[in-house]
Amino acid sequence: MPIDIRTLKGDPAAYQAELRRRWTGLLSYRYIGRNHSSMNTGPVDNTVTLRRDMRNAAGGLLVAPLSISAPEGDVGSDLETVPNPVIHSCQILDDARDVKRIEVVESEVLHSGTRMGYSRSKIVDADDPGRVIAFTEGQGVRIGAVPEGLHKMEEDKLDIEDSPDLPPLREAFGCARRADGHWILPELAVELASPDAALHIGPQHILLETAAIDLAAGATGTDRLQMQTWHVMFLARGKVGPFRAEGEAVQGTDGNVGVRLTLHDEGNGDRAVTSASAVMRIVP
Numbered sequence: 001m002p003i004d005i006r007t008l009k010g011d012p013a014a015y016q017a018e019l020r021r022r023w024t025g026l027l028s029y030r031y032i033g034r035n036h037s038s039m040n041t042g043p044v045d046n047t048v049t050l051r052r053d054m055r056n057a058a059g060g061l062l063v064a065p066l067s068i069s070a071p072e073g074d075v076g077s078d079l080e081t082v083p084n085p086v087i088h089s090c091q092i093l094d095d096a097r098d099v100k101r102i103e104v105v106e107s108e109v110l111h112s113g114t115r116m117g118y119s120r121s122k123i124v125d126a127d128d129p130g131r132v133i134a135f136t137e138g139q140g141v142r143i144g145a146v147p148e149g150l151h152k153m154e155e156d157k158l159d160i161e162d163s164p165d166l167p168p169l170r171e172a173f174g175c176a177r178r179a180d181g182h183w184i185l186p187e188l189a190v191e192l193a194s195p196d197a198a199l200h201i202g203p204q205h206i207l208l209e210t211a212a213i214d215l216a217a218g219a220t221g222t223d224r225l226q227m228q229t230w231h232v233m234f235l236a237r238g239k240v241g242p243f244r245a246e247g248e249a250v251q252g253t254d255g256n257v258g259v260r261l262t263l264h265d266e267g268n269g270d271r272a273v274t275s276a277s278a279v280m281r282i283v284p
Helices: 012-025 027-032 063-069 201-220
Strands: 047-049 082-092 101-112 116-125 128-144 183-185 225-234 243-251 256-265 271-282
Touching (some): 027 063, 063 082, 063 101, 063 128, 063 225, 201 225, 201 243, 201 256, 201 271
Antiparallel strands (some): 082 128, 082 225, 116 128, 225 271, 256 271
């Protein structure tokens, strides 16, 4: 099991070494292709190149890559504090079928208190910045202090070429449908864990969206669904796993369908760790 980096606070050298190992090994941002200049050395680059594994059955964008690219809830980087997400939301305005790259712009901290932080950003077509793809906003909390003198790290990139042979994001992150019909993530592993030894937001977004689409497809009879609104509340740290998604789908009007989901940590007393809600529309 991953260790909680907070246990190394009294040893700055060990803390820096472990942070580097965990940050450069974390799959979420590397697999999506999102660089964070607050953590990585080198030039600032807030763009993400879109691949076919980031798209849904109707050809539009999945919400998980957007939510991973702009998680929000800014309370400072891992070099400044030990951050933990509380709430994330994303509203998709444009399914971006013909967009090749997105860019996170207008990232702004709305409020930064003693423990809590609130921020928002806008996601646009990187090649046509006037074309707005989505809004994201979130709330985060500081759950620990870090040693002084931490420094940025060289980005450990993953070069993933777009190809018809690319596995779906859910497979790349270890999501699987169990024999009982539930979508799950396996027991917590280092590449899916945040430095504080909890299930990272990346695999959570991917698992929950996968389950949401599956439930909505069962209710509507089609998987040609485009996410419109996505709201996630992180209730507790996912510590052990396996992690199971449960939910319900409800058909609305005008081709809309809603889904409510809960993520459970089966290895930690089946504790509810995350709640999510989604509104999708059927794409003709």
